[in-house]
Amino acid sequence: MNSSSVAMIKSMSISPGMPSSSSSFSSSQSLSTPSPPSTSLPLRTIPGSYGWPLLGPISDRLDYFWFQGPETFFKKRIEKHKSTVFRTNMPPTWPFFLGVNPNVIAVLDCKSFSHLFDMEVVEKKNTLIGDFMPSVKFTGDTRVCAYLDTSEPLHAQVKNFAIDILKRSSKVWVTELLSNLDILFDTIETKLSQSDSVSYLFPLQKCLFDFLSKSITGADPKMDPHIAESGHTILDRWLALQILPTVSIRVLQPLEEIFLHSFAYPSFLIGGDYKKLYKFVEKEGKEMVERGQTEYGLSKEETIHNLLFVLGFNAFGGFSVFLPSLINTIASDKTGLQQKLRNEVKEKVGSSRLSFDSVKSLELVQSVVYETLRLNPPVPLQYARARRDFQLSSHDSVFEIKKGELLCGYQPQVMRDPKVFDDPETFKAERFTGEKGSDLLSYLYWSNGPQTGSPAEFNKQCAGKDYVTLTASMIVAYVFQRYESITGTSSSITAVEKAK
Numbered sequence: 001m002n003s004s005s006v007a008m009i010k011s012m013s014i015s016p017g018m019p020s021s022s023s024s025f026s027s028s029q030s031l032s033t034p035s036p037p038s039t040s041l042p043l044r045t046i047p048g049s050y051g052w053p054l055l056g057p058i059s060d061r062l063d064y065f066w067f068q069g070p071e072t073f074f075k076k077r078i079e080k081h082k083s084t085v086f087r088t089n090m091p092p093t094w095p096f097f098l099g100v101n102p103n104v105i106a107v108l109d110c111k112s113f114s115h116l117f118d119m120e121v122v123e124k125k126n127t128l129i130g131d132f133m134p135s136v137k138f139t140g141d142t143r144v145c146a147y148l149d150t151s152e153p154l155h156a157q158v159k160n161f162a163i164d165i166l167k168r169s170s171k172v173w174v175t176e177l178l179s180n181l182d183i184l185f186d187t188i189e190t191k192l193s194q195s196d197s198v199s200y201l202f203p204l205q206k207c208l209f210d211f212l213s214k215s216i217t218g219a220d221p222k223m224d225p226h227i228a229e230s231g232h233t234i235l236d237r238w239l240a241l242q243i244l245p246t247v248s249i250r251v252l253q254p255l256e257e258i259f260l261h262s263f264a265y266p267s268f269l270i271g272g273d274y275k276k277l278y279k280f281v282e283k284e285g286k287e288m289v290e291r292g293q294t295e296y297g298l299s300k301e302e303t304i305h306n307l308l309f310v311l312g313f314n315a316f317g318g319f320s321v322f323l324p325s326l327i328n329t330i331a332s333d334k335t336g337l338q339q340k341l342r343n344e345v346k347e348k349v350g351s352s353r354l355s356f357d358s359v360k361s362l363e364l365v366q367s368v369v370y371e372t373l374r375l376n377p378p379v380p381l382q383y384a385r386a387r388r389d390f391q392l393s394s395h396d397s398v399f400e401i402k403k404g405e406l407l408c409g410y411q412p413q414v415m416r417d418p419k420v421f422d423d424p425e426t427f428k429a430e431r432f433t434g435e436k437g438s439d440l441l442s443y444l445y446w447s448n449g450p451q452t453g454s455p456a457e458f459n460k461q462c463a464g465k466d467y468v469t470l471t472a473s474m475i476v477a478y479v480f481q482r483y484e485s486i487t488g489t490s491s492s493i494t495a496v497e498k499a500k
C-alpha cells in the first residue's frame, strides 16, 4: 500500500463509532479511536442466518472444525454473502453446551473489526473466547482480568497492577530472558551434536516458564524442584483443559468432534497441580503478592490467581504459540532474509549486550516480528458484545447492531484486508519499515488494539503488548549474535552455524 492509500484509508474513517466526549481514550489511541460511521455508505441488512435451532449451529460447527477449517469457513462465507460482515454460528455448540449461545456477527475487515476496541459501544464481560467461558474453578473461583469488562472497577485495579508489574520488572525481564536463552540454545546445540534434528518445543517452554515466572511473579522456579521440573507442563494441561472445546486441531476426526469439542472439561483434572503453582507463587513471589494487596487493593487470592493467569494464559500461552511461528519464519527462509537480519544486528548492536533500547534500533528485525504477527496472530479470535444499539461500518456498508449481540473477529482474515495491506497473502519482511511501514502499524491488531495504541485501564488491549514485540525482537537479535545461520521449522532445529 502506498502512502496515499494509507491516507485514503484514514480519511475513510477506518476506525468507526467515535466514543462520546466523556470517553477516556488517550491521544496515543487516536488511530484506533472510532469515528462516526460514514454517512455516505449504504445501510445494509446483515446477511447470513443462524439456521434452524440445533441444526444450524451443529452444521456450522462441523464446517468450522471438520469440513472446512477456520480459514475456509470465514472465506467461503465472505464470498457467499459478498460481505465481510455477516451472521453465523461459532462453536462450541450442542449437545453439551446448552447454555452457550453460538450466534455471532462476524467482522472480518480492518474497519469493522476495529469496533471491537471501542469500549463505548462494546463490552468484554466474559467474552474472552466467545459466549463459552471455562469454569472459574480453573482460577480458584476468581474471574480474572481477561474476563472483566472495563465498567467493572476490579478491571482497572488488576490491569494497572499488570502494567505496573511489567514496568518494575523490565530489568529482570531482560536479564532473565538472556540467561534462559543461553540455557535453551546450549541445550539445542548439545542435542544437535548427537542428532540431525532437535525438537525444541519443550525446552523452549521450559525457558519461557523460568524467565516469565521470575519476571512476572518474582518467583524463582529454582527454589522449588517440582515446579522447576514440571511448571511448564502443568500450564500446558491447565491451558488445554480450558480452551480445547474451541480449538481446531484437525488431525483426529471424528474423534476430535466427539471427545474434544462436545463438552467442557472439569477443573478437578488439574486442581491439585494448579494448587501447587498457587502455593509456589504465594511463597516465592511474596513481594509481588504483597504489592497487589497494598498498592492495588486486591485480596491475596485475587492477586495470586491473576498473577497465575497473566503468567500462564496470557504470557506463557501467547509466547508458546507465537515463538514457534517466528522461529519457523526465519529458520525455514530461503530468500536471503537471514543474511539481512544478521547484517542489521551486526551493524547496529554488534556483540554488545542487548537491551530494549538497542533492539528498538533494529528496524528490519522489528518489521519481521510485526509481519509474523500479521500473518499468524497467536490469538486468532476476538469477541465483544454490543453494549447498546449502534451502527457498525465495513469498508462498503453500514449495519445496525442490536444491544447484546456478540461480534466475532477472526484476525488471520482481518490482517489480510486487501484494502489495507498490499499483496496481503505474501510475507514481506520489510512491510513495516520506513514511514509507510510505521503508518501501517495502526492496522496491526494482534494485541486487541492497534500496534500504535497503549494498554490502559479503560481499554482491553494486551497489557504486555510492547514487551511481546520487544522480547521477540530481542530473541531474533540474540540468535544472530550467536549464529551465522539457523535451519529448522516451527517444531525442530536441524542445523546452526556459529557466528564468525
Ligand code: HEM
Binding pocket: 124, 127, 128, 145, 146, 147, 148, 159, 162, 166, 216, 310, 314, 315, 317, 318, 319, 322, 378, 379, 381, 382, 383, 446, 447, 448, 459, 460, 461, 462, 463, 464, 465, 467, 468
Ligand atoms: C505473544 C504473547 C501474547 C499475545 C499474543 C497476547 C495477546 C493478547 C490478546 C489478543 C489479548 C486480548 C484478549 C481479548 O480480550 O480478546 C490480551 C489481553 C491481555 N494480555 Fe496479552 N498477549 C501476550 C502476552 C502477554 C504478556 C507477556 C502479558 C503480561 C505480562 C499479557 C497480559 C495481558 C493482559 C493482562 C490482558 C487482559 C487485558 C485486559 O483485560 O484489559 N499478555 N493479550
